[in-house]
Every structure is written in structure tokens, then in C-alpha cells.
Amino acid sequence: MSDYIIETHDLTKRYGNQTSVSNLNIHVKKGRIYGLLGRNGAGKTTTMKMLLGLTAPTSGEVTIFGEPFHGNEKKILPRIGCLIESPGFYPNLTGTENLKIFAELRGLKNPRYIKGALELVNLPYRDKKLFSQYSLGMKQRLAIALAVMHDPELLILDEPINGLDPIGIAEVRDFIRELCDTRGKTILISSHILSEISLLADDVGIIDHGNLLEEESLKELEAKNAKYIHFCVSDAKKAAQIIATTFCSKDIQLADANNLYLYDTALPVARINRSFIEAGIDIQEAHLCEDTLEDYFKRITGGEGIA
Ligand SMILES: Nc1ncnc2c1ncn2[C@@H]1O[C@H](COP(=O)(O)OP(=O)(O)OP(=O)(O)O)[C@@H](O)[C@H]1O
Ligand SMILES: [Mg+2]
Missing domain, CATH: 3.40.50.300 (P-loop containing nucleotide triphosphate hydrolases)
Known part of the structure; x- marks a missing residue:
């Protein structure tokens, strides 16, 4: 099974x-x-x-x-x-009365089911307020109380x-x-x-x-969210060649003439920086970055974010 x-x-x-x-x-x-x-x-x-x-x-x-x-x-x-979607609650009954109707339909005789469910969602038991007077949030809580009332698995x-x-x-x-x-x-x-x-x-x-x-x-x-080192340098293409030849890594993405992303984060950044300087490449920035879940979602759905 x-x-x-x-x-x-x-x-x-x-x-x-x-x-x-x-x-x-x-x-x-x-x-x-x-x-x-x-x-x-x-x-x-x-x-x-x-x-x-x-x-x-x-x-x-x-x-x-x-x-x-x-x-x-x-x-x-x-x-x-x-x-x-919202359950069909009666507007002219209180929250407790509404739950009572559903409890009877489900054969739940003991009022502790209703009391427990209301307690869980932080709504008062036997309150006088009618469902029609509930705020949107209270309506939503009552709907959740109804979902949990019969103690489902x-x-x-x-x-x-x-x-x-x-x-x-x-x-x-x-x-x-x-x-x-x-x-x-x-x-x-x-x-x-x-x-x-x-x-x-x-x-x-x-x-x-x-x-x-x-x-x-x-x-x-x-x-899974990608970690990478972002280099901002005077010549990203030349820098990429150095990483590929000297450090034997192909896990590189050239963003533009100055920006380079290295996904092989285990490589020694200090030594890479030194190699760049020796090759006459100026370094503006070199730091470790991490994609957020938001970036990840955008990447896999190929579109807008979902904050
Ligand atoms: N009864 C229906 N008849 C025709 N199309 C429908 C019907 N129900 C849903 N759809 C379509 O199916 C697609 C998925 O709808 P669904 O309601 O499952 O999305 P959802 O992920 O719940 O969206 P939301 O976040 O807006 O609630 C939508 O394009 C919707 O228009
Ligand atoms: Mg939906």
C-alpha cells in the first residue's frame, strides 16, 4: 500500500x-x-x-x-x-447556530464539537452576532471551523x-x-x-x-535555489576565459560586458581575484549571491513573480 x-x-x-x-x-x-x-x-x-x-x-x-x-x-x-468556496451559511443565524445545523446533518450530537471548532479559530461560542454582521475574516474563520468540526484526518x-x-x-x-x-x-x-x-x-x-x-x-x-558568485569586472569575457582555463570550470554565465556569474561556488574566490588582477582585469565587485524562492518561481514558470 x-x-x-x-x-x-x-x-x-x-x-x-x-x-x-x-x-x-x-x-x-x-x-x-x-x-x-x-x-x-x-x-x-x-x-x-x-x-x-x-x-x-x-x-x-x-x-x-x-x-x-x-x-x-x-x-x-x-x-x-x-x-x-464559501459554504452556504444562513445570514440571519449566528455562527454557533450555523455550525449546529451542519453538526446535526453530520450526526454530531455533542456540542463540544462546535465549541472546540470555534475555539480553534478564535470565534466566540454562543455569540449573539448574526452571520450577516460578520466581517470577511470572521466569515472565513467560521468556514474553517466548519471544515475541522468533525475532527477529520x-x-x-x-x-x-x-x-x-x-x-x-x-x-x-x-x-x-x-x-x-x-x-x-x-x-x-x-x-x-x-x-x-x-x-x-x-x-x-x-x-x-x-x-x-x-x-x-x-x-x-x-x-535548490542557486548560489553563485557575482563578478563585476572591466572585461567579463576575458574573466570567463580565465575561470574556464585556469580553474577548469564551465559553470559560468556571461550577463554582459562587465558582469559574470559563477555557479561553482566552491572555487577559491581570492585566487580568482588575483588571477584577474594579474591579467589586467579590474574588479569592481565579487560577492556570493543566492536566489530567493521568488527568483526560483519566476525561473521555472518563465514569467512574472508571485510574491
Ligand atoms: N466550470 C468551469 N468552466 C470553464 N472553465 C473553468 C471552470 N472552472 C475553472 N475553469 C478554468 O480553469 C482554469 C483553472 O481555474 P481554477 O479555478 O482551478 O484556478 P485557480 O488556480 O484556483 O485560480 P485562483 O487562484 O484564481 O483561484 C481557469 O482558466 C478557469 O477559467
Ligand atoms: Mg482557486
Whole structure:
């Protein structure tokens, strides 16, 4: 049996001529937070909807808890909590009353489920405020409370920090982390905000135009970010030749007549500098640089950043 809580096999969704999700193979490990990162329109919501049977895949398969989702929906779905688009809360009822309706539907008789879920998202139990009077952030918290109320093993949260202010974002991040660390939940979250994913996720899947470009742990992703030495010199071409011949390295990129990037960071910079000076090359700068995750994202998606 596979070690993954969620596994997709060439999952594809086409709407007419448009392929929204293309041969996606994601692997969500038990007890970890998996961040699905992608720009607007990348295919995050469509993927999550397919995982939950809210939309049928055009082709491909989903395996959840080691079993094919198709045909086992009734067994699998009660073990999942989800937040995909806003749930249909009643505007003229309070948050607690709203949760009570859903609790009854799910057969959760004990009020501790409602109390616990509200506590987790920092909303008051039995407050008089109606849902229609809630701020956007409070509405979002109530939606998350609904997702976790029945204590599911797996949470699928589509952009859970949408509409929250910075303090709200930090709180949601903390309780998502807590759900994973202290209660052993497996969590799949999506976001178009790179910094958010890098603060929260253990594993990251980068999706762009419906394709999964990368899937690895955040640690691996961070380690992959290129380190290089940037030389700003009077003659970059000549400097590149010296590095190639004297130091036997071809890991060089000539940016322009004066700027040169050396990706082989193990080479002795002091000796390289001396060789440049001996060859009559003036050095304005020589320093170690490191790409940020943002640079990396731009590089692999070949486009704009995603701060
Ligand atoms: N029901 C639908 N009919 C037709 N096209 C759709 C439908 N749902 C989604 N799409 C298209 O599929 C693509 C992926 O959409 P999706 O909502 O999955 O992206 P997303 O990554 O969730 O974006 P966002 O960050 O804006 O929420 C988009 O081009 C979208 O227009
Ligand atoms: Mg979406």
C-alpha cells in the first residue's frame, strides 16, 4: 500500500478546448502540510474539486487513504474536512447556530464539537452576532471551523487565508500548523502567495497552467535555489576565459560586458581575484549571491513573480 494520503494519477480536467488541469501527479504524505502553489487560474481549485468529487475528472484517477476515490466516496468523504468556496451559511443565524445545523446533518450530537471548532479559530461560542454582521475574516474563520468540526484526518483548504488581515493570516497559519503538529492531521492547502506557502508548507507542489512543474519538500526547494558568485569586472569575457582555463570550470554565465556569474561556488574566490588582477582585469565587485524562492518561481514558470 502507498504511503500517501492523497495520490493522483494523470489527473486531467478539460472544459471544452481548455485544459485546466493536465496529467497531474501529486503526492500528499501523512501528517504533513502540502502547499499547492500557483497563480490565479493555475488550476488549484479545479484540482481540489476533483479530489473531493465536486467535479468529475476528464481522465486520470485519485487515490485517497490508499483507496480509489471513485466508488469509495461514501467511505472517504467523512474523513475529510474541506473549505472550497464559501459554504452556504444562513445570514440571519449566528455562527454557533450555523455550525449546529451542519453538526446535526453530520450526526454530531455533542456540542463540544462546535465549541472546540470555534475555539480553534478564535470565534466566540454562543455569540449573539448574526452571520450577516460578520466581517470577511470572521466569515472565513467560521468556514474553517466548519471544515475541522468533525475532527477529520485530512483537511483540504482552498486559499484559507483569503480575505484575512495580517494578524488573521498569522493566526490561521498558527492553527493550521497546530492541527498538523499536535493533532496529526494531513493538510492540503492552496495559495497564490509564495511567502505564505514557504512559511507553512512541509511539501510544495508548484502548478502552472494546469501542469505540476515541481513537487518536493520545502527544504529541497530552498536548497535548490542557486548560489553563485557575482563578478563585476572591466572585461567579463576575458574573466570567463580565465575561470574556464585556469580553474577548469564551465559553470559560468556571461550577463554582459562587465558582469559574470559563477555557479561553482566552491572555487577559491581570492585566487580568482588575483588571477584577474594579474591579467589586467579590474574588479569592481565579487560577492556570493543566492536566489530567493521568488527568483526560483519566476525561473521555472518563465514569467512574472508571485510574491
Ligand atoms: N466550470 C468551469 N468552466 C470553464 N472553465 C473553468 C471552470 N472552472 C475553472 N475553469 C478554468 O480553469 C482554469 C483553472 O481555474 P481554477 O479555478 O482551478 O484556478 P485557480 O488556480 O484556483 O485560480 P485562483 O487562484 O484564481 O483561484 C481557469 O482558466 C478557469 O477559467
Ligand atoms: Mg482557486
